[in-house]
Amino acid sequence: MAGTDSTRASDLAPGPAIVLVEPQLGENIGAAARAMLNCGLTEMRLVRPRDGWPNPKAFSASAGADAVLEAATVYRNTGDAIADLQTVYATTARHRDMVKPVMTPTAAAADMRGEMAAGHKVGILFGRERTGLTNPDVTRANTIITAPLNPAYSSLNLGQSVLLVAWEWLKSGDATPPVQYAAGGSFPAAHDDVRDLLEHIDRELDAAEFYRHPDQRPAMQQNLRNIFARARLTDQETRTLRGVVARMASLRRRLAKKI
Amino acid sequence: MAGTDSTRASDLAPGPAIVLVEPQLGENIGAAARAMLNCGLTEMRLVRPRDGWPNPKAFSASAGADAVLEAATVYRNTGDAIADLQTVYATTARHRDMVKPVMTPTAAAADMRGEMAAGHKVGILFGRERTGLTNPDVTRANTIITAPLNPAYSSLNLGQSVLLVAWEWLKSGDATPPVQYAAGGSFPAAHDDVRDLLEHIDRELDAAEFYRHPDQRPAMQQNLRNIFARARLTDQETRTLRGVVARMASLRRRLAKKI
Numbered sequence: 439m440a441g442t443d444s445t446r447a448s449d450l451a452p453g454p455a456i457v458l459v460e461p462q463l464g465e466n467i468g469a470a471a472r473a474m475l476n477c478g479l480t481e482m483r484l485v486r487p488r489d490g491w492p493n494p495k496a497f498s499a500s501a502g503a504d505a506v507l508e509a510a511t512v513y514r515n516t517g518d519a520i521a522d523l524q525t526v527y528a529t530t531a532r533h534r535d536m537v538k539p540v541m542t543p544t545a546a547a548a549d550m551r552g553e554m555a556a557g558h559k560v561g562i563l564f565g566r567e568r569t570g571l572t573n574p575d576v577t578r579a580n581t582i583i584t585a586p587l588n589p590a591y592s593s594l595n596l597g598q599s600v601l602l603v604a605w606e607w608l609k610s611g612d613a614t615p616p617v618q619y620a621a622g623g624s625f626p627a628a629h630d631d632v633r634d635l636l637e638h639i640d641r642e643l644d645a646a647e648f649y650r651h652p653d654q655r656p657a658m659q660q661n662l663r664n665i666f667a668r669a670r671l672t673d674q675e676t677r678t679l680r681g682v683v684a685r686m687a688s689l690r691r692r693l694a695k696k697i
Numbered sequence: 698m699a700g701t702d703s704t705r706a707s708d709l710a711p712g713p714a715i716v717l718v719e720p721q722l723g724e725n726i727g728a729a730a731r732a733m734l735n736c737g738l739t740e741m742r743l744v745r746p747r748d749g750w751p752n753p754k755a756f757s758a759s760a761g762a763d764a765v766l767e768a769a770t771v772y773r774n775t776g777d778a779i780a781d782l783q784t785v786y787a788t789t790a791r792h793r794d795m796v797k798p799v800m801t802p803t804a805a806a807a808d809m810r811g812e813m814a815a816g817h818k819v820g821i822l823f824g825r826e827r828t829g830l831t832n833p834d835v836t837r838a839n840t841i842i843t844a845p846l847n848p849a850y851s852s853l854n855l856g857q858s859v860l861l862v863a864w865e866w867l868k869s870g871d872a873t874p875p876v877q878y879a880a881g882g883s884f885p886a887a888h889d890d891v892r893d894l895l896e897h898i899d900r901e902l903d904a905a906e907f908y909r910h911p912d913q914r915p916a917m918q919q920n921l922r923n924i925f926a927r928a929r930l931t932d933q934e935t936r937t938l939r940g941v942v943a944r945m946a947s948l949r950r951r952l953a954k955k956i
Contacts, residue, residue, distance in 0.1 A: 473857065478847045503850065537931050538879055544868070545875030585864075586873035588737045591762065598732065598860050605844075605861060609803070614845035616804030620797055672796050 453607055454527075454550055455481040455561040456600060457519050459575055462488045462567050468499025469597025470564070471506040477604035482510040483519045483561070516563065516575050524558035525550075528571055528579035529599055531592050536573075540582045543603050547610035549581065562603055567596055624672040631676045632666055638680060642687050712866055713786075713809055714740040714820040715859060716778050718834055721747045721826050727758025728856025729823070730765040736863035741769040742778045742820070775822065775834050783817035784809075787830055787838035788858055790851050795832075799841045802862050806869035808840065821862055826855055883931040890935045891925055897939060901946050 456474055461467050461484065471482060484491060491512050500507055513519035520526050527546055541549060553560050563579060565571035576582065585602055587594070594602065619626070640659060649655050671679070715733055720726050720743065730741060743750060750771050759766055772778035779785050786805055800808060809819050822838060824830035835841065844861055846853070853861065878885070899918060908914050930938070 469854075472854070475850045476846045476853060476857075501852070501854070534879070535882065536879060537883060537929075537934070540877040540879045542873055542875050582879060586871050587735045587867065591734045593760070594735060595728075595731070595760070598735075598857065601857050601860060602864060605864075608846070612845050614801055616801050618799040620793070620795060620799045620841060623794060624796060670796075675796070 451478070451611075452554070453479045453481070453604075454554075455483050455523065455559075456604070457483040457485065457516070457561050457563045458487070458596070459485045459516055459519075459563055459571060460488060460566040461564075461596060463596075464489055464493035464495025464497075465499040466567060466596040467493060467496040468501075468503070468507070469595075470600040471496070471500045471503040471510075473597055473601035474604055475503040475506050476601070477608040479604050479607065480506050480509065482506050484510055484512045485516050485519050486514065487512065488566075516578060520561050520563075520578065522559060523561045525553045525560045525581075526563060526579045527561070527581050527583050528563045528576045529583045529603060530565070530570055530576060531584065531587075531594070532570070534573065534576050534582065536576060536582075538576075538579070538582050540584050543583055543585050543606040544610075546581065546583045546603070547606040550607060551610050564596060564599055624674045627671045627673045627676040631673060632671055635671075635676055635680050635683070636663060636666060638683050642683055642690070645687070646690060710737070710870075711813070712738045712740070712863075713813075714742050714782065714818075715863070716742045716744065716775070716820050716822045717746070717855070718744040718775055718778075718822055718830060719747060719825040720823075720855060722855075723748055723752035723754025723756075724758040725826060725855040726752060726755040727760075727762070727766070728854075729859040730755070730759045730762040730769075732856055732860035733863055734762040734765050735860070736867040738863050738866065739765050739768065741765050743769055743771045744775050744778045745773065746771065747825075775837060779820050779822075779837065781818060782820045784812045784819045784840075785822065785838045786820070786840050786842050787822045787835045788842045788862060789824070789829055789835060790843065790846075790853070791829070793832065793835050793841065795835060795841075797835075797838070797841050799843050802842055802844050802865040803869075805840065805842045805862070806865040809866060810869050823855060823858055883933045886930045886932045886935040890932060891930060894930075894935055894939050894942070895922060895925060897942050901942055901949075904946070905949060 456470065456479060458467060458470060461470075464487075467484070467487065474480065474482065487493065489495075491510070492507070496507055497504055527541075527550070550560050562583070563571055563575055565575065583603060585592075585594070585599075636659075639662060643649065643658070649658070715729065715738060717726060717729060720729075723746075726741075726743070726746065733739065733741065746752060748754075750769070751766070755766055756763060786800075786809070812819050821842070822830055822834055824834070842862060844851075844853070844858075895918075898921060902908065902917070908917070
């Protein structure tokens with residue numbers, strides 16, 4: 439996030455088609471559309487949705503991802519839905535008695551990038567809510583995708599399944615730095631500004647007779663320097679703290695005169 | 698998945714606490730619990746849930762993740778909810794005017810692993826559905842987590858936000874091979890079995906006078922060998938195909954006698 443809000447669905451690079459096979463609840467179709475658009479995917483294909491199409495419940499659950507639903511195409515069977523695709527992945531939570539490579543969502547996303555870079559059209563099959571994909575549908579796929587979830591509790595709902603796979607697709611092409619410096623309009627202080635602050639503190643601690651024994655000074659100075667090195671002060675914060683130290687120093691001097 | 702079903706929630710290694718701040722809909726609390734347990738997380742903390750606690754709608758939406766909801770603890774404010782934690786992350790979709798590191802969910806998960814390996818107790822804050830976390834709540838956190846979603850459509854629902862972060866946590870400690878060989882009880886053929894099959898096919902093509910010109914043979918043999926190298930036949934499939942070739946060969950011989 440933290441990006442511009444000007445990207446339109448039509449600006450998005452093409453991604454894999456999301457094929458929902460016999461989805462039952464409109465709410466889940468809407469949640470799938472939302473998850474797709476969150477991750478920049480826009481091509482939804484529906485095989486025999488149970489409650490017909492268009493389904494108003496899908497639109498009310500999509501939280502604004504209407505464009506994905508409006509462009510969705512409907513097919514009579516899985517074969518028709520994947521007829522123009524070169525490469526098909528089948529998502530399944532359970533082991534199938536089939537000889538076929540099984541990829542994690544992460545590995546599958548990388549694999550899809552390779553397929554699409556070669557110009558192949560790619561689709562991902564998701565099964566109906568309770569029972570998943572049939573064996574004939576899994577057989578049609580080139581590759582199985584299975585997420586290595588908690589084996590005691592591995593069933594995802596349809597929207598969440600689509601989110602995981604779409605999220606891995608998005609990440610596989612995303613260049614966001616893993617750790618970003620969120621500046622809030624300011625800039626990290628240069629090291630000499632922090633050093634000036636620390637030397638100011640050092641002088642005031644001496645003037646306030648903080649150290650009962652001079653041997654304590656080196657360890658304390660090192661601790662203070664480590665604290666400020668970790669804190670990564672901004673230039674504004676450095677000026678603020680110098681103001682705090684200066685204010686306390688002037689109070690100390692005034693009080694010292696009165697004694 | 699494809700694992701044993703014997704893992705119990707109590708067997709799971711400890712993970713970060715999921716702190717839902719002022720969640721509004723019970724359904725979303727249930728979806729969050731489900732996403733947590735999918736990814737092996739069990740510690741849920743609730744700050745002032747709008748509709749009180751326990752909330753029957755959360756239980757009906759949790760699809761069997763009741764144990765997470767039953768163990769959830771409730772707090773009057775965010776400060777109390779994180780009082781015993783050493784390290785706190787705040788999830789937010791939008792830029793905050795604060796100087797604080799911002800990590801992707803992937804980087805944050807790796808960071809949490811480091812924190813927990815050092816014995817620190819970790820929690821992740823998620824805000825209320827419409828408005829997210831308040832600035833004072835984000836200020837309490839050591840680190841911000843922001844997912845680099847489609848900038849034109851970056852709002853996730855609560856259950857989906859929890860799923861993304863919990864999924865990255867799970868993956869950061871998961872050793873599943875990215876690509877697995879799903880054998881369905883059989884084993885890949887040894888190369889000499891495949892070579893025997895190919896030589897059988899070569900002989901039959903010659904006998905059937907497939908090649909109009911002998912120069913065609915080397916290219917065809919290379920093509921056939923590449924097809925079978927990609928297909929990665931199992932030992933059973935190799936035997937099946939030898940049976941197919943043998944049957945067609947015997948038919949050819951019988952027909953040849955009749956002519």
